[in-house]
Amino acid sequence: MLRPDIIWLFSICLILTGCLEKEIVDDINIESVEGFDLIGENEVMGTFVVPVYKADQTIVNETFTSISKLNKDILRNAQKESSAPIVNGSLELVLFNKAMAEKGVIHLVDGLQRDASIGTGLYLAIVEGETREILKQNLGTRGIGDHLFNLLKHNIDRRDVPKTNMHIFLSDFYQKGKDPNLPILMKTEDSAEIVGVAVMKEDKYEMTIPNERLFYFKTLVDKHSEGTLSLKVDGEDEYISVKSIKSKRKFKVKWNGDTPSIKVIIKVDGVVREYTGNKVTPKKIEEFQKLIEEKIISESDSMIKEFKERGVDPIGFGYEAKSRKRGFDFKKWKNETYPTLKVEVEAEVRIISTGITE
Known part of the structure; x- marks a missing residue:
């Protein structure tokens, strides 16, 4: 003979099953x-x-x-x-x-x-x-x-x-x-x-x-897992293509009283897949790394300046600042601090392989 509590549980299951829309x-x-x-x-x-x-x-x-x-x-x-x-x-x-x-x-x-x-x-x-x-x-x-x-x-x-x-x-x-x-x-x-x-x-x-700025935008707001970047080598009619790019970013917030400044550190690793010039030498690799670092910094600075002028914050500087400060005044941040916020972008690029160009 079934116990009353088991019968009750079984009855509830039947009722609930009947309520489902098939x-x-x-x-x-x-x-x-x-x-x-x-x-x-x-x-x-x-x-x-x-x-x-x-x-x-x-x-x-x-x-x-x-x-x-x-x-x-x-x-x-x-x-x-x-x-x-x-x-x-x-x-x-x-x-x-x-x-x-x-x-x-x-x-x-x-x-x-x-x-x-x-x-x-x-x-x-x-x-x-x-x-x-x-x-x-x-x-x-x-x-x-x-x-x-x-x-x-x-x-x-x-x-x-x-x-x-x-x-x-x-x-x-x-x-x-x-x-x-x-x-x-x-x-x-x-x-x-x-x-x-x-x-x-x-x-x-x-x-x-x-589209032409999306690579740099993604390094600021997200991270690359298999990115691609093609650039013209300065002063030369030569081009490089860097693929399999992995990137990550880090924020450092420094407060001077109630005034913050933010440093964005972007680290990028990639592989040179194509180069229209001669053989890729260690000196060339250093040139490529410096070229990409300068391009990341200049594009990032330009976008950040426009973001502040338009009053938008897709990178999340406000979030990074308030998460590191007790009693954060968000109204003041939005109206006074963000438009004049000092932001420094630092880029560290490593060419970890020259792939098929060797």
Whole structure:
């Protein structure tokens, strides 16, 4: 005979099991990417992409669009176009057009983070032009959502785009003393490409870091694991390409009363893969190291100056300062200290191998 407590526990399990909403994969539309475009002053057009798997193993994209003022209303309205429920449990990427980003995206991101079916590893990105135009393309062998997701992942893991996802964006947004950044995509004639990174002021687009400066931006805000840098050798018609770059950064904050100064130490290790000149000698390696150090410092100084002028802090100087000071006055920091903050960038570059150029 079963004990009463076991019978009670068994009954609760049956009741809870009956409360779960069951969804059969063949009876639902699982979206992979969403796009939001600002229409007029207050309305937002949402585009939802569902990959459709054909019998011949090809994949086509089915898109649904709707217009509303709230994120959840947009998806709810799009359901009226779909023959099956649209669910976002496999959502990999959310796009915002630049007009939307200039107005602010936190109200849409807040709706995403409150959905328990969406993971915080979700990628966010800004689009030059309309997100709808990118999402109408039929790219990749596994659908547009997977294609764009892997485009971003590849450039974050192995190239110059700083690491980002919804969790990092929200952390930077709510963290006093640091502003978020998001990659920027643009539609090309037959594909899509990354054209830079947007620096946000809180949740609003403020400025663009173009592709040619992304290497240096990433050394300041993140770290390289397999970076690449190509430079012209000063005074000569020669070029070097340094690959397999690993970088790390360190902050030193020094206080003089209530006035801080910050030193950023950037360490870079890399391998010379190509050199258009003659044989790479130890003297040449020293020249390459000095050239890269000077370039990192000059580009970093230039960007930091612009960040202070625009009142944005993607590097997190405010966070570094307040974490080392009791009674930190963030209002004073933002209005008085940061615009005149003394920042010194120090670079240490090591060429650890000359690879195929030897």
